[in-house]
Amino acid sequence: MRYELFYWPGIQGRGEYVRLALEDAGADYLDVGRGSPDQDLGVPALEMYLSGDATPRPPFAPPFLKAGDLVISHVANILQFLAPRLGLIGEQEDPRIWAHGLQLTLTDFIAEIHDVHHPLSSTLYYEEQRDEALRRADLFRRHRLPRFLEYFEQVLEQNPRGAEYLVGDEHSYVDLSLFQTVLGLRYAFPRAIGQLDDDLPKINALVARVAERPRVRAYLDSERRQPFNEDGIFRHYPELDGEH
Amino acid sequence: MRYELFYWPGIQGRGEYVRLALEDAGADYLDVGRGSPDQDLGVPALEMYLSGDATPRPPFAPPFLKAGDLVISHVANILQFLAPRLGLIGEQEDPRIWAHGLQLTLTDFIAEIHDVHHPLSSTLYYEEQRDEALRRADLFRRHRLPRFLEYFEQVLEQNPRGAEYLVGDEHSYVDLSLFQTVLGLRYAFPRAIGQLDDDLPKINALVARVAERPRVRAYLDSERRQPFNEDGIFRHYPELDGEH
Numbered sequence: 001m002r003y004e005l006f007y008w009p010g011i012q013g014r015g016e017y018v019r020l021a022l023e024d025a026g027a028d029y030l031d032v033g034r035g036s037p038d039q040d041l042g043v044p045a046l047e048m049y050l051s052g053d054a055t056p057r058p059p060f061a062p063p064f065l066k067a068g069d070l071v072i073s074h075v076a077n078i079l080q081f082l083a084p085r086l087g088l089i090g091e092q093e094d095p096r097i098w099a100h101g102l103q104l105t106l107t108d109f110i111a112e113i114h115d116v117h118h119p120l121s122s123t124l125y126y127e128e129q130r131d132e133a134l135r136r137a138d139l140f141r142r143h144r145l146p147r148f149l150e151y152f153e154q155v156l157e158q159n160p161r162g163a164e165y166l167v168g169d170e171h172s173y174v175d176l177s178l179f180q181t182v183l184g185l186r187y188a189f190p191r192a193i194g195q196l197d198d199d200l201p202k203i204n205a206l207v208a209r210v211a212e213r214p215r216v217r218a219y220l221d222s223e224r225r226q227p228f229n230e231d232g233i234f235r236h237y238p239e240l241d242g243e244h
Numbered sequence: 245m246r247y248e249l250f251y252w253p254g255i256q257g258r259g260e261y262v263r264l265a266l267e268d269a270g271a272d273y274l275d276v277g278r279g280s281p282d283q284d285l286g287v288p289a290l291e292m293y294l295s296g297d298a299t300p301r302p303p304f305a306p307p308f309l310k311a312g313d314l315v316i317s318h319v320a321n322i323l324q325f326l327a328p329r330l331g332l333i334g335e336q337e338d339p340r341i342w343a344h345g346l347q348l349t350l351t352d353f354i355a356e357i358h359d360v361h362h363p364l365s366s367t368l369y370y371e372e373q374r375d376e377a378l379r380r381a382d383l384f385r386r387h388r389l390p391r392f393l394e395y396f397e398q399v400l401e402q403n404p405r406g407a408e409y410l411v412g413d414e415h416s417y418v419d420l421s422l423f424q425t426v427l428g429l430r431y432a433f434p435r436a437i438g439q440l441d442d443d444l445p446k447i448n449a450l451v452a453r454v455a456e457r458p459r460v461r462a463y464l465d466s467e468r469r470q471p472f473n474e475d476g477i478f479r480h481y482p483e484l485d486g487e488h
Contacts, residue, residue, distance in 0.1 A: 056403065057399075057402075061349075070338055072341055074349070076320075077344050077345050080344075094314060097316055098301050101318050104317075104321055105304040105318070108355075119380070120376065120380045121380065121383035121387065123388075132363065139367055148304075154296055159300065160300050
């Protein structure tokens with residue numbers, strides 16, 4: 001099946017979590033948002049679904065995935081659907097529920113990371129909420145950043161099947177999502193995450209392992225991988241990373 | 245099976261979304277957090293799981309549900325697990341995926357509602373971020389509140405099986421979650437949601453319908469239902485509701 005991913009062009013954003021799974025599995029997919037409106041792709045194609053004109057089950061926001069007639073919204077929901085079909089999770093129910101819980105914790109983490117530069121509203125520019133962002137960033141670096149990362153470090157440490165994977169003894173989609181989150185944090189908060197580096201040996205090993213997966217490496221080196229930038233979730237504003 | 249719900253005592257919070265499903269289905273459950281530490285219940289029981297001492301798969305935060313040996317975290321994950329067992333969702337995969345997507349949109353909405361009074365960090369008191377909260381509340385009332393509510397109104401309107409239910413032609417756990425969210429908004433933002441009242445006839449009808457379900461009504465009238473208060477997600481601070 002050819003999957004159709006719907007996400008805003010120009011940023012990695014939340015769509016990247018789905019892209020990474022599709023790329024790692026070598027799946028056939030169309031990145032609709034990055035196509036041309038001349039070919040019925042691009043932003044107008046997204047908007048047709050968001051408006052409810054294309055489906056009686058409109059998504060609230062991108063990313064969403066079209067798989068045959070099915071329209072699936074929210075990263076965690078999409079990955080839960082795709083993972084068994086792409087070989088990115090095992091067969092049993094228990095580890096799947098555990099994996100989904102981890103993915104939802106990452107979802108919360110990612111929302112908090114985004115809100116560091118947008119503490120008031122996504123309807124305002126960063127520059128319009130910079131003072132509030134500075135206050136939030138300080139609290140984020142001191143409390144939430146270490147809290148989330150130490151949690152995932154602990155999950156790896158306590159995995160009875162070994163610290164190489166978050167779920168059981170197999171690579172899964174949750175490993176890919178943690179990988180992407182850490183790359184984003186290294187881009188946005190190099191100073192803050194650098195200070196935690198010694199406390200995160202298992203996470204760092206996981207990130208290094210995922211980066212060496214052949215299809216992940218090929219993808220990161222390709223033009224399909226858009227660079228991090230200051231329009232996405234992970235933005236490098238030095239002042240929010242504690243530089244004065 | 246007797247389910248064990250783990251959530252902080254003293255507030256409805258996110259735990260309430262799970263409680264409502266259990267109560268509506270007449271399920272047997274233990275509300276661990278509200279029990280006594282003398283009986284190995286209460287907050288120490290929660291902390292044992294959060295610390296990772298009780299399970300190699302520690303939740304990041306409450307609520308979590310124990311079902312036999314399984315520990316399930318995050319409201320949407322718990323409800324996805326419970327709903328088929330409690331008769332709160334149909335058998336088919338497509339509507340289940342749609343229901344889960346709607347629940348995850350509610351999850352995002354609830355997080356935004358919470359962050360109105362905590363725009364900087366949950367590690368600070370409201371009073372320490374009141375100025376930022378005032379700014380955020382204004383944007384929330386003008387943009388995000390109508391945006392989310394109009395979305396759910398549209399979902400009801402566009403439901404090919406009729407506007408009575410969010411998913412297909414049957415009552416589901418997502419209806420319960422929307423119900424709880426609207427009750428919370430009516431408590432926290434009576435003025436703002438009152439101004440939208442004429443635009444939300446389908447939502448209002450759904451809320452009235454759910455309130456008349458016998459077990460929901462019995463629950464709301466019982467001592468098991470804790471009142472809304474200013475420690476939970478939905479807090480009534482008149483200044484955040486646009487009163488000057």
